[in-house]
Amino acid sequence: MSGFNRREWLASLAAAATASPSTLASAAQDRDRRRSQPSKTSLALEDYEPKSMLHVPETKVARARFPVIDFHTHLSWSARRNQGERARFNATPGEALAVMDRKNIRTMVNLTGGYGPVLEENIGYWHKPLPNRFIVFTEPWFNKITEPRYPKFQADQIARAREVGARGLKVTKALGLYLREGVTSGSLIKVDDRRFDPMWEAAGAHKMPVAIHTSDPEAFFLPIDRFNERFEELNAHPDWSFHGKDFPSNRDVQEARNRIMARHPRTQFVVLHVGDAEDLGYVSECMDRYPNMHVEIGARIGELGRQPRAARKFFDKYQDRILFGTDAVPKGFETPQQVFVDALYEIYYRFLETEDEYFDYAPAPKPPQGRWRIYGIGLPETILRKVYYENAVRLLGLTD
Ligand SMILES: [Zn+2]
Numbered sequence: 001m002s003g004f005n006r007r008e009w010l011a012s013l014a015a016a017a018t019a020s021p022s023t024l025a026s027a028a029q030d031r032d033r034r035r036s037q038p039s040k041t042s043l044a045l046e047d048y049e050p051k052s053m054l055h056v057p058e059t060k061v062a063r064a065r066f067p068v069i070d071f072h073t074h075l076s077w078s079a080r081r082n083q084g085e086r087a088r089f090n091a092t093p094g095e096a097l098a099v100m101d102r103k104n105i106r107t108m109v110n111l112t113g114g115y116g117p118v119l120e121e122n123i124g125y126w127h128k129p130l131p132n133r134f135i136v137f138t139e140p141w142f143n144k145i146t147e148p149r150y151p152k153f154q155a156d157q158i159a160r161a162r163e164v165g166a167r168g169l170k171v172t173k174a175l176g177l178y179l180r181e182g183v184t185s186g187s188l189i190k191v192d193d194r195r196f197d198p199m200w201e202a203a204g205a206h207k208m209p210v211a212i213h214t215s216d217p218e219a220f221f222l223p224i225d226r227f228n229e230r231f232e233e234l235n236a237h238p239d240w241s242f243h244g245k246d247f248p249s250n251r252d253v254q255e256a257r258n259r260i261m262a263r264h265p266r267t268q269f270v271v272l273h274v275g276d277a278e279d280l281g282y283v284s285e286c287m288d289r290y291p292n293m294h295v296e297i298g299a300r301i302g303e304l305g306r307q308p309r310a311a312r313k314f315f316d317k318y319q320d321r322i323l324f325g326t327d328a329v330p331k332g333f334e335t336p337q338q339v340f341v342d343a344l345y346e347i348y349y350r351f352l353e354t355e356d357e358y359f360d361y362a363p364a365p366k367p368p369q370g371r372w373r374i375y376g377i378g379l380p381e382t383i384l385r386k387v388y389y390e391n392a393v394r395l396l397g398l399t400d
Contacts, residue, residue, distance in 0.1 A: 045231075045232065046232065046366075048366075049365055049366055052358055052373070054357070054358055056356065056357045056358060057356055057357075058356060058359070059350060059353075059354040059356050059376075060346065060350075061346055061349035061350045061353055061354065062102075062103075062342075062346060063102070063103060063104040063349075064103065064104040064105070064345070064349050064353075064388055065349075065353055065381065065384055065388075066104075066381075066384060066385050066388045066389060067104055067105070067106040067388070067389055068103070068104055068105045068106060068107075068324055068345075068388045068389060069105075069106060069107045069108075069109065069323075069324065069388070069389045069392040069393070069396075070105055070107070070108045070109065070324060070325055070326055070328060071109045071211070071270065071296050071298075071323045071324060071325040071392050072109065072111060072211065072272060072296050072298035072323075072325025072326060072327050072328075073108045073109060073110055073111065073325075073326065073327070073328045073329075073340070074090065074110065074111065074112045074327070074328070074329045074330075074332075075089065075090055075091060075096060075108065075110040075112075075126060075134070075330065076088060076089045076090055076110060076112060076113070076114075076122055076125075076126075077090065077112055078112070078114040078118045078139075084117070085114065085116075085117070085118050086118065086121065087114060087118045087121040087122050087125065089125060090329060090330040090331060090332075090340075091330035091331070091340070093125070093126060093129065093130060093133075093134065095330065096108060096134075096330065096340075097130075097133065099340060099341070099342060099345075100133065102342055103342060103345040103346075103349075105345070106132070106133070106389065107132060107133055107134070107135060107392075107398075108133065108134055108135070108328075109135045109136075109137065109167075109168070109211075109325075109392075109396075110122065110126055110134060110135070110136050110137065111137045111168075111170040111211050112137075112139065112170060113136035113137050113138050113139065113166060113170070114138070114139055115138055115139055115140070115141050115157060115161065116141070116157075119136070119138050119139075119161055119164065119166060120164055122136050123136050123164055123165040123166065127165050128165070135167045135168075135396065136165065136166055136167065137166055137167065137168040137169060137170040137208075137211060138157075138158070138161035138166040138168075138169055138170070139169070139170050139171070139172070140154055140157075140169070140171060140175075140196075140199060141153070141154060141157060142174060142175070142179050142183065143183050145179065145181075145183060145189065145195065146181075146182065146183060150195055151194075151195045151196070151197065151198045151199070152198060154195075154196070154198065154199045154202075155198035155199050155201065155202040156202075158199060158202035158203055158206060158208065159202060159206060161208075162206040162208060166208070167208060167209075167396055167397075168203075168208045168209045168210065168211055168270075168396070169199070169203045169208050169209075169210045169211070170210075170211045170212075170213075171210060171211070171212045171213065172213050173213045173214060173215065173216060175189070175191050175196075175212075175214070176188070176189075176190065176191040176214055176215070176248065176253040176256060176257075177215075177216075177242060177247065177248075177253070187246070188246060188247075188248070190248075190256050191214055191253055191256035191257050191259075191260065192256040192257070192259040192260050192263070196260070197263065197264075200260055200263070200264040200267050201264055201266075201267065203267050204264055204266040204267030204268070205266075207397055209268040209269070209270050209294075209395045209396065210267060210268065210269045210270065211270045211272055211296070212257060212269055212270070212271055212272060213272040213273060214253050214254060214256075214257040214271070214275070215250045215253045215254055215257075215275075215276065216240070216242065216250075217230060217277075217278065217303075217369075218250050218276065218278045218279070219234070219370075220234065220240055220241055220242050220243070220250075221241075221242050221243055221247070221249060221250045222243055223243055224238065224241055224243070229370050229371075230369060230370050232366075232370075232371075233368060233369055233370065250276065254275060254276055254282075254286075257269075257271070257275075258286055258289070258290065261286075261290040261292055261293050262289075262290060264292075265291075265292055266292070267292060268292050268294065268395055269290075269292055269293050269294065270294045270295070270296050270323060270395065271283075271286075271293060271294065271295045271296070272295075272296050272298060272325070272327075273296070273297075273298055273299055273300050273327075274295045274296070274297055274300045274303070274304065275295055277297075277300035277303035277304060278303055280307065280310050280311065280314050283295065283314070284314065284317070284318075287318050287321060293321065294321040294322070294323060294391065294395065295318070295321065295322055295323070296322075296323040296324075296325040297322065297323070297324065297325060297348075298325035298326050298327035298328075298338070299326070299327040299337050299338050299369075301347070301348060301351045301361050301374060302337065302361040302362070302367070302369045302370060302372070302374060304351070304374075304377075305351050305361055305373075305374025305375055305376070305377070306372050306373075306374055306375070308374070308375035308376070308377050311377050312377040312378075312379075315377060315379055315383055315387070316383070319382075319383045319386050319387070320386060320391060321391065322386070322387050322391065323387065323391050323392050323395070324348070324352075324387050324388050324389075324392070326338060326340075326344060326345070326348060328340035328344065335368065336362045336363055336364035336368050337361065337362040337364075337368050337369055339363065341363060343363035344362075344363055347359070347360065347361060347362065347363065350376055351374060351376050351377065352376070352377065352379050352384060352387065352388075353376070353378065353379065353384065354376040354378055355375075355376045355377070355378040356375070356376045357375050357376070358373045358374070358375065359373055359374060359375075359376075360373060360374075361373065361374045
């Protein structure tokens with residue numbers, strides 16, 4: 001009965017009971033006139049916070065059913081201070097452990113461990129005191145790309161990183177979308193640029209899985225307009241857009257990543273953010289083609305959970321190659337879909353473990369990545385175990 005005022009309706013009934021046909025007709029005309037006058041309230045999209053009226057079960061999953069390895073976290077960044085780089089820790093081990101113990105997280109993988117002295121600082125801070133709870137990955141020295149001996153140098157640095165305790169290599173989306181021939185100027189360097197071949201090989205030789213983030217949501221490659229499903233997110237962060245300029249298409253960067261997986265079959269790749277979570281058909285084709293490809297689900301339950309039937313089939317089919325990850329950032333409140341708090345993990349667990357319907361994918365009053373909600377996929381215990389830890393244990397070469 002939206003748009004219809006109940007009091008008016010009752011009044012018109014009362015009037016109809018006593019009125020003659022001619023007054024009835026003029027009352028109807030009055031009513032039509034009133035309705036045709038504009039009475040709409042304008043409401044900015046950013047102020048709209050609709051509350052779901054569905055009465056559906058809400059399952060609180062405070063702890064994961066099995067101990068979790070969060071394969072995708074950012075416990076630190078690298079920061080430039082005066083001379084040289086230093087590690088910038090986003091939390092203390094104690095702060096992280098408090099959340100981990102409450103949420104049944106056995107291990108966190110800090111992907112952004114940096115390189116050189118920053119890497120060693122990270123390993124000393126996180127991994128050495130608590131080797132079972134914190135694992136650190138290294139990153140490439142992209143700023144040395146202009147040096148002629150870079151390919152060999154970078155491969156040697158992988159071996160060195162392994163020696164000092166790094167367990168894998170993280171490659172950000174900078175490769176393909178930011179890194180240029182002159183580091184920050186010149187033409188973009190392609191994901192499958194030959195200068196990185198020795199690096200991918202070295203990672204495989206040292207049994208270090210490569211966590212690779214290539215491309216971004218498909219909507220980031222489209223104009224920021226009223227047809228863009230992530231309009232609010234892009235409007236808030238216009239620098240996240242890869243539309244226009246000299247940027248490649250989403251598919252071009254994904255294909256370049258595929259070529260490196262094909263070229264380095266002994267290297268295990270963990271494609272972060274499911275690769276292209278909007279297109280599980282395409283991701284499935286890639287998984288079928290490249291047995292050394294795995295995926296991690298961080299910051300993409302908003303995509304997986306709005307296609308729960310396709311997602312469930314995907315988890316069934318590729319259950320041995322899907323890893324749990326959140327992209328968690330301690331104090332990352334500007335991006336609630338990845339803020340390292342208890343509520344974030346409860347949402348992931350609810351998505352994976354229950355068949356709850358239509359719930360928020362991020363702990364935020366408004367869905368931060370797009371205006372939709374998600375559905376749980378209720379995985380069976382055998383698949384949960386694999387996704388929560390068994391697949392990561394195998395890839396990281398842990399003992400159990
Ligand atoms: Zn990340």
